[in-house]
Amino acid sequence: MKGDADRVPAPAEGDHPPVGDGTAGLQGARSPSAAGAQGRPAHPDQAAPGDWVSLWRDAADGARLEGEPPLEPDEVALLWAGLRAVAADEPAVPAGLVPAVAEVLSDGTRDGAAPMVTGEARPALEPVSACPVPPGWRQLARLVWAEARWLPLSFLAVQLLLIAGGLLLHLMAVETASRAALPPIGPGGARWEPGATGAGGPAEPATLAGWQLILLSADSLALVAPWLGTLVALAAAWPRRRQLWADLEALSPFPPAGRLLVRAWVAGGLATGLLVVAGWIQPALVGALFDFGLGIGPADLARPRGGAAVLAPGLARLAPLWLGIAWTLWWQVRAGTLGAMVASAGLWAAVTLGSRFLGPWNPLAAGPVPAAAVQVAMLAVAVGFGWRLWTRPVPVAGGLGD
Amino acid sequence: MTAPGSLPAITWRGLVLPAKRPIPIPDGRLLPGVTLVEGPSGSGKSLFLRVLATLATPRSGRVAYFWKGAGDEPLVFPGTAPDDLARIRARIGYVPEAGRVLQGMRSGSALHYLAAVRAVPEPRKAVAEALTFWGLAETASQPLDQLSGGQWRRWLLAQSWLVRPALWILDEPARGLDHEGTALLRSVLEAYSAAASAGDPVWAVVVDSEGRVADLAGEHLVLAP
Numbered sequence: 001m002k003g004d005a006d007r008v009p010a011p012a013e014g015d016h017p018p019v020g021d022g023t024a025g026l027q028g029a030r031s032p033s034a035a036g037a038q039g040r041p042a043h044p045d046q047a048a049p050g051d052w053v054s055l056w057r058d059a060a061d062g063a064r065l066e067g068e069p070p071l072e073p074d075e076v077a078l079l080w081a082g083l084r085a086v087a088a089d090e091p092a093v094p095a096g097l098v099p100a101v102a103e104v105l106s107d108g109t110r111d112g113a114a115p116m117v118t119g120e121a122r123p124a125l126e127p128v129s130a131c132p133v134p135p136g137w138r139q140l141a142r143l144v145w146a147e148a149r150w151l152p153l154s155f156l157a158v159q160l161l162l163i164a165g166g167l168l169l170h171l172m173a174v175e176t177a178s179r180a181a182l183p184p185i186g187p188g189g190a191r192w193e194p195g196a197t198g199a200g201g202p203a204e205p206a207t208l209a210g211w212q213l214i215l216l217s218a219d220s221l222a223l224v225a226p227w228l229g230t231l232v233a234l235a236a237a238w239p240r241r242r243q244l245w246a247d248l249e250a251l252s253p254f255p256p257a258g259r260l261l262v263r264a265w266v267a268g269g270l271a272t273g274l275l276v277v278a279g280w281i282q283p284a285l286v287g288a289l290f291d292f293g294l295g296i297g298p299a300d301l302a303r304p305r306g307g308a309a310v311l312a313p314g315l316a317r318l319a320p321l322w323l324g325i326a327w328t329l330w331w332q333v334r335a336g337t338l339g340a341m342v343a344s345a346g347l348w349a350a351v352t353l354g355s356r357f358l359g360p361w362n363p364l365a366a367g368p369v370p371a372a373a374v375q376v377a378m379l380a381v382a383v384g385f386g387w388r389l390w391t392r393p394v395p396v397a398g399g400l401g402d
Numbered sequence: 403m404t405a406p407g408s409l410p411a412i413t414w415r416g417l418v419l420p421a422k423r424p425i426p427i428p429d430g431r432l433l434p435g436v437t438l439v440e441g442p443s444g445s446g447k448s449l450f451l452r453v454l455a456t457l458a459t460p461r462s463g464r465v466a467y468f469w470k471g472a473g474d475e476p477l478v479f480p481g482t483a484p485d486d487l488a489r490i491r492a493r494i495g496y497v498p499e500a501g502r503v504l505q506g507m508r509s510g511s512a513l514h515y516l517a518a519v520r521a522v523p524e525p526r527k528a529v530a531e532a533l534t535f536w537g538l539a540e541t542a543s544q545p546l547d548q549l550s551g552g553q554w555r556r557w558l559l560a561q562s563w564l565v566r567p568a569l570w571i572l573d574e575p576a577r578g579l580d581h582e583g584t585a586l587l588r589s590v591l592e593a594y595s596a597a598a599s600a601g602d603p604v605w606a607v608v609v610d611s612e613g614r615v616a617d618l619a620g621e622h623l624v625l626a627p
Contacts, residue, residue, distance in 0.1 A: 099596065142518045
């Protein structure tokens with residue numbers, strides 16, 4: 001863009017377009033090639049004074065050829081005044097801007113970054129050195145943080161709804177079950193004993209440590225976990241699949257499946273946190289609503305006992321969640337969103353329906369070995385899926401813009 | 403494919419665009435500077451830009467870029483390894499023709515997010531500069547879907563400039579852009595011309611059906627219907 005000095009000088013007040021021959025205007029006319037590929041001045045302020053006269057003459061000639069009346073001089077004067085107003089309103093672009101930006105570009109094509117001259121009214125632009133390819137851990141950490149910071153709230157809301165649904169499901173299950181049918185706490189923890197016999201409940205409340213509560217709750221939410229995992233994976237791919245945004249993201253140096261995985265890490269981490277929080281409150285909720293008399297208090301929650309012994313099986317019980325995520329992502333990449341939904345529904349519906357026949361090997365069942373071993377295997381499979389996705393060289397089907 | 407002689411160039415051969423009706427593109431090359439892509443509606447201008455930006459895979463043919471990959475081989479698309487594809491993309495800035503996305507996300511936040519996604523080495527600085535340079539500083543806290551048409555076009559230009567692209571691909575960048583925005587756009591395009599004239603391997607490839615920046619093009623690429 002030209003600077004102020006190159007602008008069209010405004011005609012004196014009262015100027016009118018010459019209606020006569022106007023040869024002076026013709027001398028100032030630009031050739032189409034100089035004006036641009038379209039054969040017209042590309043912008044009003046590129047025209048020399050009098051340019052509009054030749055244009056007006058051309059337009060008038062064309063109008064006459066078409067049998068239309070040419071513009072009246074007053075109309076032309078009005079148009080000219082309008083153009084003057086536009087030119088007067090146009091903000092200045094610093095004269096030094098073009099060389100400054102050119103220098104940025106030149107520096108950007110070299111390895112080193114150097115300071116540069118800036119325009120008068122514009123901020124300093126400095127060359128951005130090319131990002132490392134493949135990106136390093138610092139860039140990965142920034143991406144994870146960015147995903148966490150701008151996680152869509154709609155996703156969070158749906159996640160909360162699903163977990164609330166799981167809690168409700170559990171409450172209903174507890175309501176219809178006998179107290180003796182409550183699942184055992186876990187391989188490393190104490191079995192929950194209902195206490196004294198009798199229809200009225202335990203004579204002495206049982207006390208559960210924090211980790212035991214989590215295990216109990218993870219068991220209770222096991223049926224929800226795969227679907228939560230499916231939601232996590234779909235949410236990781238869904239909100240940004242619109243083409244424009246996907247195009248912008250596709251220029252990332254991170255592999256497409258890698259970006260999907262990072263989103264899934266963030267969303268999965270959140271889901272894990274929500275499950276654990278639900279785990280803290282769920283037994284208390286059950287106890288409060290159904291008067292089971294579990295002795296749960298802040299002291300118990302603050303002093304987990306046998307944490308190391310139950311940590312591994314506790315993590316293992318998150319396996320349905322993480323396998324749900326990895327399984328859905330795997331199919332999302334290969335078959336798109338619909339394929340992922342079908343694959344996920346197929347797997348978990350089959351597991352749920354087949355649980356009666358799987359017995360203790362049911363991966364969604366609560367309990368110790370051998371189910372815990374199955375859950376550890378599920379985690380291993382989930383990690384394997386994740387690794388293959390991260391190193392996947394082909395584009396993502398139907399998502400992330402590739 | 404390699405550039406003829408020692409001239410830095412982006413070349414393509416046997417390219418067929420992936421439209422419903424396949425669109426063959428004659429073999430050609432882009433020399434550094436500003437190139438205007440012209441052609442009637444349906445001639446594949448936007449699709450050609452998307453292929454250049456590695457965002458659409460051609461039915462056949464390849465684009466060979468000026469830059470070298472990890473193995474000192476010329477970078478090509480499609481058919482390059484993921485890391486080499488990332489090397490191409492790290493140098494590209496893309497301004498799409500239209501569209502609104504991520505309702506509710508703020509203008510500045512969206513730039514920060516894209517800076518992280520594009521692994522910009524100094525994201526805060528790059529975002530601050532982009533916002534100020536393109537006159538968006540006052541709209542940083544404004545949701546993207548509440549930007550005016552002109553501001554939205556500026557935002558698209560700003561995001562494309564986060565990486566100071568060596569290959570700047572612009573699909574109707576001036577459509578809906580206000581006067582100051584057009585002036586800035588023209589300045590930057592002039593800078594591409596100046597840098598290319600000075601021997602730097604930088605390209606700006608533009609589709610501009612309104613002709614607002616067409617006069618800045620040093621080369622014209624005309625696509626047949």
